Amino acid sequence: MQYNTEAIVIKTVRYGETHAILTLLTPTGRVSAMARSAMKPTSRLAAGVRLCAQGTYFIYQGSGMGNIQQVEMVASRRRLHEDLQSAAYAAYFCDLVLSVAPDRPHGQPAMYRQFAAVLDALVERPKDADVLARVFETKMCHWLGVSPSWRECIRCGEPLTEKYRYHLVEGGFVCQKCYTVEDTNQSYAVPAALGKILYLFERTPIEQLGDVKISAASHKALKQTLYYQLVDFGGLYLKSRDILNQLVDAFDRKDGENG
Numbered sequence: 001m002q003y004n005t006e007a008i009v010i011k012t013v014r015y016g017e018t019h020a021i022l023t024l025l026t027p028t029g030r031v032s033a034m035a036r037s038a039m040k041p042t043s044r045l046a047a048g049v050r051l052c053a054q055g056t057y058f059i060y061q062g063s064g065m066g067n068i069q070q071v072e073m074v075a076s077r078r079r080l081h082e083d084l085q086s087a088a089y090a091a092y093f094c095d096l097v098l099s100v101a102p103d104r105p106h107g108q109p110a111m112y113r114q115f116a117a118v119l120d121a122l123v124e125r126p127k128d129a130d131v132l133a134r135v136f137e138t139k140m141c142h143w144l145g146v147s148p149s150w151r152e153c154i155r156c157g158e159p160l161t162e163k164y165r166y167h168l169v170e171g172g173f174v175c176q177k178c179y180t181v182e183d184t185n186q187s188y189a190v191p192a193a194l195g196k197i198l199y200l201f202e203r204t205p206i207e208q209l210g211d212v213k214i215s216a217a218s219h220k221a222l223k224q225t226l227y228y229q230l231v232d233f234g235g236l237y238l239k240s241r242d243i244l245n246q247l248v249d250a251f252d253r254k255d256g257e258n259g
């Protein structure tokens, strides 16, 4: 049986001298397929096996793993491979999707569209990579089913106002009325804007988000909170995230020395 599907490459592993095994994200979920001889420079499939490449993939499905016969490219996203930072962000986004997306046909078209949108935004506005990472992580929490209601207290359900804290054990924000002294070591104070920012990131499609300005303090709290939410509640421990963080730290230090 042969079928074709729109897809984005989220993992590529060399197999033997010239073959590649790809994991593709399609609008209906993940699928693995073999791209024979794709590692030969002259191969028609060569461009279609790189991470973040998007196109229509024509797959012959026998009894085992499918074989990619042809790719009609929509976007190569070559720029994501041309600088180290963009490549590290792209690898992290691919890793998130790889860990969260269900196999075909159980996936959601919204995840596919938002993944394509975050990659396009990374190509167009590499300087916003940090904010894009937080937006995509917020959506990941939602898809994993580990998002609390970000604008309300997780204990009393009242809308959050000025002062509230992120609770490390309960995974959400606790208001001043509900917070007790016993919670001190299991929680930290966050900037008042955080709940609204998370709500906005969760609900707004990436292509509609435009230019987002958030303070350094909010960004730090956002990064920390999403980390706990994804690792402790979503179970997502990702090496690509550590690599990205080391790289971002190194670049920040270099900027500090120069400025």
Ligand SMILES: [Zn+2]
Residues within 6 Å of the ligand: 153, 154, 155, 156, 157, 158, 174, 175, 176, 177, 178, 179
């Ligand atoms: Zn409360």
